[in-house]
Amino acid sequence: MSEVVTSYLPAIAVLAPFLAGTMVYYIGRKSEHARDIVSIATCIVSFLAIAAMAPAVLGGKVIELILISGEVAPVEIALRVDKLSLIIAMVCSFEWILATIYSIRYMDHEHARNRYYTFMLLTLGSVLGVLLTKNLFALFIFFELMLLTSYVLVIHEETPAAMKAGKLYLFLGIGTGLVLFLAIVMTYMMAGTLNFGLGGILEYHGTMSYLIFIAFLIGAMAKAGIFPLHLWLPVAHPIAPSPASALLSGVLVKEGCYLMIRVIYDVFGVDLVAQMGVHLPLAILAGFTMFFGSAVAIKQTNLKTMLGYSTIGQMGYIFLGMSLLTIAGLQGAIVHIIHHAMMKGALFLTAGAIIYKTGIREIGEMAGIGKKMPITMLVFTITAISMIGIPPLCGFISKWMLAMGALETGAPVFMIFIVVLILSSIMNAAYFMPIIISAYFGEEDHDKKVEYEDVPVSMLVPMAILALGCIIFGIFTNISFSAIVPAVNALFGA
Amino acid sequence: MEPVHSIRPVLAIAVSLACAFLILASGKRQNLREFWSIFGATSKFLIILSMFPFVLAGGVYLFEGPGIAPGISLDFRADAFSLFFSSLSSFLWILTTIYSIGYMRTLKEHRQTRYFFCFAICVAATVGIAHANNLFTLFIFYELLTLATYPLVIHEETPKAMKAGRKYLAYTLTGGVVILLGMAWTYYLAGTLTFADHGFLSGHGSPEVLRVLFTIFIIGFGVKAAIMPLHAWLPTAMVAPTPVSALLHAVAVVKAGVFGIIRIIYCVFGTELALDLGVGLPLAVVASFTIIVASIFALAQDNLKLRLAYSTVSQLAYVILGAALLSPYGLMGGMIHITHHAFMKITLFFCAGAILVQTGKKNISEMDGIGEKMPLTMAAFAIAAAGMMGIPPTCGFISKWYLCLGAMEAGYPIFLLVMLVSALLNAAYFIPPIYGAFFKEPDASLKGKESSWWLLAPILICAAMSLILGIVPMMPNTPLQLVMVSVHKFIGI
Numbered sequence: 001m002s003e004v005v006t007s008y009l010p011a012i013a014v015l016a017p018f019l020a021g022t023m024v025y026y027i028g029r030k031s032e033h034a035r036d037i038v039s040i041a042t043c044i045v046s047f048l049a050i051a052a053m054a055p056a057v058l059g060g061k062v063i064e065l066i067l068i069s070g071e072v073a074p075v076e077i078a079l080r081v082d083k084l085s086l087i088i089a090m091v092c093s094f095e096w097i098l099a100t101i102y103s104i105r106y107m108d109h110e111h112a113r114n115r116y117y118t119f120m121l122l123t124l125g126s127v128l129g130v131l132l133t134k135n136l137f138a139l140f141i142f143f144e145l146m147l148l149t150s151y152v153l154v155i156h157e158e159t160p161a162a163m164k165a166g167k168l169y170l171f172l173g174i175g176t177g178l179v180l181f182l183a184i185v186m187t188y189m190m191a192g193t194l195n196f197g198l199g200g201i202l203e204y205h206g207t208m209s210y211l212i213f214i215a216f217l218i219g220a221m222a223k224a225g226i227f228p229l230h231l232w233l234p235v236a237h238p239i240a241p242s243p244a245s246a247l248l249s250g251v252l253v254k255e256g257c258y259l260m261i262r263v264i265y266d267v268f269g270v271d272l273v274a275q276m277g278v279h280l281p282l283a284i285l286a287g288f289t290m291f292f293g294s295a296v297a298i299k300q301t302n303l304k305t306m307l308g309y310s311t312i313g314q315m316g317y318i319f320l321g322m323s324l325l326t327i328a329g330l331q332g333a334i335v336h337i338i339h340h341a342m343m344k345g346a347l348f349l350t351a352g353a354i355i356y357k358t359g360i361r362e363i364g365e366m367a368g369i370g371k372k373m374p375i376t377m378l379v380f381t382i383t384a385i386s387m388i389g390i391p392p393l394c395g396f397i398s399k400w401m402l403a404m405g406a407l408e409t410g411a412p413v414f415m416i417f418i419v420v421l422i423l424s425s426i427m428n429a430a431y432f433m434p435i436i437i438s439a440y441f442g443e444e445d446h447d448k449k450v451e452y453e454d455v456p457v458s459m460l461v462p463m464a465i466l467a468l469g470c471i472i473f474g475i476f477t478n479i480s481f482s483a484i485v486p487a488v489n490a491l492f493g494a
Numbered sequence: 495m496e497p498v499h500s501i502r503p504v505l506a507i508a509v510s511l512a513c514a515f516l517i518l519a520s521g522k523r524q525n526l527r528e529f530w531s532i533f534g535a536t537s538k539f540l541i542i543l544s545m546f547p548f549v550l551a552g553g554v555y556l557f558e559g560p561g562i563a564p565g566i567s568l569d570f571r572a573d574a575f576s577l578f579f580s581s582l583s584s585f586l587w588i589l590t591t592i593y594s595i596g597y598m599r600t601l602k603e604h605r606q607t608r609y610f611f612c613f614a615i616c617v618a619a620t621v622g623i624a625h626a627n628n629l630f631t632l633f634i635f636y637e638l639l640t641l642a643t644y645p646l647v648i649h650e651e652t653p654k655a656m657k658a659g660r661k662y663l664a665y666t667l668t669g670g671v672v673i674l675l676g677m678a679w680t681y682y683l684a685g686t687l688t689f690a691d692h693g694f695l696s697g698h699g700s701p702e703v704l705r706v707l708f709t710i711f712i713i714g715f716g717v718k719a720a721i722m723p724l725h726a727w728l729p730t731a732m733v734a735p736t737p738v739s740a741l742l743h744a745v746a747v748v749k750a751g752v753f754g755i756i757r758i759i760y761c762v763f764g765t766e767l768a769l770d771l772g773v774g775l776p777l778a779v780v781a782s783f784t785i786i787v788a789s790i791f792a793l794a795q796d797n798l799k800l801r802l803a804y805s806t807v808s809q810l811a812y813v814i815l816g817a818a819l820l821s822p823y824g825l826m827g828g829m830i831h832i833t834h835h836a837f838m839k840i841t842l843f844f845c846a847g848a849i850l851v852q853t854g855k856k857n858i859s860e861m862d863g864i865g866e867k868m869p870l871t872m873a874a875f876a877i878a879a880a881g882m883m884g885i886p887p888t889c890g891f892i893s894k895w896y897l898c899l900g901a902m903e904a905g906y907p908i909f910l911l912v913m914l915v916s917a918l919l920n921a922a923y924f925i926p927p928i929y930g931a932f933f934k935e936p937d938a939s940l941k942g943k944e945s946s947w948w949l950l951a952p953i954l955i956c957a958a959m960s961l962i963l964g965i966v967p968m969m970p971n972t973p974l975q976l977v978m979v980s981v982h983k984f985i986g987i
Binding site for chain 1: 880883885886887891892894895896898899902903907910913914917918921922925933965966967968969
């Protein structure tokens with residue numbers, strides 16, 4: 001067991017956004033400028049608090065802090081930071097900083113801006129809460145908070161379409177949340193604990209074990225947008241303001257993946273999952289989702305909806321990686337959580353930039369846009385090519401690791417997933433390449449010929465940083481793997 | 495721990511009875527009259543609070559009253575379960591009094607003296623039920639509660655109100671007679687009516703007889719506990735002024751019914767006997783039926799108070815379900831839901847009343863956009879409604895947690911599904927009003943602003959309590975502590 005130390009840093013990371021979130025609503029009434037600065041500063045504080053834990057956590061320690069002791073709550077509410085939570089939390093909070101900076105100009109002609117920033121911060125707090133908790137009980141509480149706070153981001157526009165999407169998001173979230181709750185109740189009664197980091201707390205209980213696994217799976221699938229519980233994702237993600245879409249698709253769906261990794265490796269344990277044999281059906285589900293998401297994305301004419309379906313396919317990659325039960329597979333899943341966060345975040349931000357400047361949402365109208373908005377489209381090109389999986393960009397690394405993971409199983413049946421992986425890459429190319437080609441080489445529609453320039457610097461920089469990240473993480477893989485390798489080893493109990 | 499004799503269990507009842515007559519005497523002087531109400535409520539609460547340390551340590555206070563018949567006397571006790579119920583109703587009485595003052599004065603209601611007088615009697619009766627040491631004492635106060643509530647139900651004196659009053663009396667008095675029958679039979683079988691921590695009926699009478707007796711008691715108490723199909727009086731009684739609906743029809747009267755049922759199961763029959771008789775499961779099934787069907791009825795209501803009334807029917811059945819599981823966690827979940835539901839539902843009723851006072855609107859469909867006019871009220875409404883759905887970190891989540899654990903512990907995971915469906919239905923009927931209030935455009939006819947602090951303060955305090963009890967439910971001197979002591983005594987974990 002790794003050494004446990006106490007620190008207030010995780011509490012700062014989680015609670016600062018909640019505190020500031022309630023404050024910015026009132027600050028915004030006095031000064032919008034002050035509100036923007038406080039919002040960004042809070043995201044930076046959270047990020048720094050997490051980054052400050054990196055040396056200790058990567059050095060083999062686990063940080064814990066009791067928020068509400070088991071004497072006053074049914075189950076202790078405690079924070080816990082291990083390598084897995086640290087890696088994902090760092091990526092999430094970093095992306096939050098970028099999206100918030102981007103929001104300043106993007107939101108300047110939107111309504112209800114105070115509410116927007118308030119709920120951006122509250123959602124950040126909930127997201128970090130999910131990642132940094134010690135047990136399933138606390139995780140569930142933050143999960144529900146995340147649902148409610150992100151709901152307000154989804155319905156920001158308050159158009160009939162947004163309200164409809166929000167309703168689906170909310171009710172599906174509440175329903176599957178209840179199933180997750182029942183899974184937690186059953187686990188608690190069976191295991192007597194809900195803590196992470198013990199390497200499998202459940203023992204084999206026959207049918208009950210399968211029921212619990214399915215209930216957990218339903219909860220996680222709905223958050224991650226895995227088929228057939230993906231229904232809300234392609235309507236809810238595109239309808240939100242673009243920076244919020246970037247976070248919903250880049251960060252929030254990852255919470256479902258994180259939960260499933262915890263369930264497989266920390267609640268059931270690798271051995272029990274292998275014994276139950278549930279990983280193969282899970283892999284098939286993931287494989288189908290990869291295929292389905294990519295295939296449907298090809299047919300989309302609205303750019304943001306297309307990106308939404310693309311996310312579904314990419315979540316399939318991550319679920320596939322974790323269900324292989326091999327070290328390389330899990331490494332691939334975790335590294336893809338990071339890479340997809342950067343890629344999809346950047347893509348939604350570019351889609352937002354196009355909407356901000358031109359109001360165009362349809363792919364068919366984007367011909368020739370590369371000449372008008374060169375930097376935006378450069379970012380789009382880099383990240384889209386990365387999504388397709390062309391080296392030396394980061395998307396290639398993910399796919400490489402996932403293929404390795406499938407090979408490592410040694411089971412012929414898993415080889416089929418390498419084929420799915422390739423098919424999915426081809427389909428990624430099929431929906432991204434036409435956009436890129438027509439943006440640079442397409443003829444502009446003469447009726448709508450208007451002069452415009454690229455978006456403001458405060459919007460360009462966040463996009464550029466993410467695109468740069470795709471290149472850096474594709475070449476200097478050591479940056480991510482130096483943290484991921486020990487994290488995966490810890491989950492495998494090595 | 496030996497029981498200690500003390501006058502405090504009776505004093506808590508007497509103080510509000512005395513205040514009732516002081517209210518009557520000072521009817522002409524409004525401010526003095528209201529002072530007596532608040533004074534009675536506060537001193538009663540303090541008396542009850544003073545008994546906490548000893549009772550939390552496992553002790554019991556007893557007071558032996560005059561004998562009525564051989565073996566039957568008007569005895570009082572204060573154990574953890576008594577205090578659990580009496581502290582709740584007296585604390586909420588304080589808030590309801592403050593709210594009532596604002597409500598009755600703004601609406602310029604008639605006959606306010608009668609109103610406050612009856613209210614005081616009702617709360618005295620409720621605490622009498624809580625502090626009863628035997629079935630007989632409980633029954634006396636149970637009937638007193640019925641009679642004292644009647645003038646409150648018919649307060650408006652419209653034909654509709656008078657009709658509702660008749661229905662109310664018909665149901666509850668019949669229920670009372672059924673309890674009387676059960677009580678007489680119990681005395682015949684066991685020769686005593688005094689509550690015991692593990693029941694006293696074991697070894698008296700054949701299983702068949704005891705099963706019939708159990709059914710009689712459930713029917714008798716089931717009227718006030720609004721178990722379907724005995725619930726019909728509750729929605730009709732919503733013609734009463736809103737504070738009455740809030741305190742009596744969400745806390746005192748209906749909870750007296752479920753309090754009686756828990757006393758019957760655990761202090762008359764006892765866990766072991768109930769398990770041997772196999773009466774828990776049928777009761778749990780009836781409760782589950784009520785949970786689901788009442789929620790479906792609630793969906794169909796446009797009148798906000800009616801929707802809340804059906805929601806109450808459904809939530810009361812949670813308590814009964816928890817008690818019927820006959821497992822420690824189940825009982826814990828059921829009991830604590832008495833408090834948690836009380837705080838959440840009283841918030842909702844208070845909000846409904848505030849909306850009525852400020853805008854005159856009663857129907858949900860007319861409340862679109864009201865969140866803009868009354869943001870604090872509607873925020874409180876949203877918190878309490880989230881609690882009804884069991885969303886953390888509200889206190890409804892804690893109830894649900896223990897109830898679900900209880901269903902697992904009792905070996906009936908099927909009831910988890912009941913909780914799941916019910917929570918979804920709760921979402922289906924509580925989200926639309928919140929959504930409409932915050933995200934729909936207000937109608938031109940919607941006028942009004944945030945209500946006065948008389949109304950607003952109780953709303954905000956109750957909403958805050960719903961959150962506090964959800965975040966740190968086990969703090970010292972909280973209801974959950976009393977529940978744990980009670981469960982320990984009744985089942986012995």
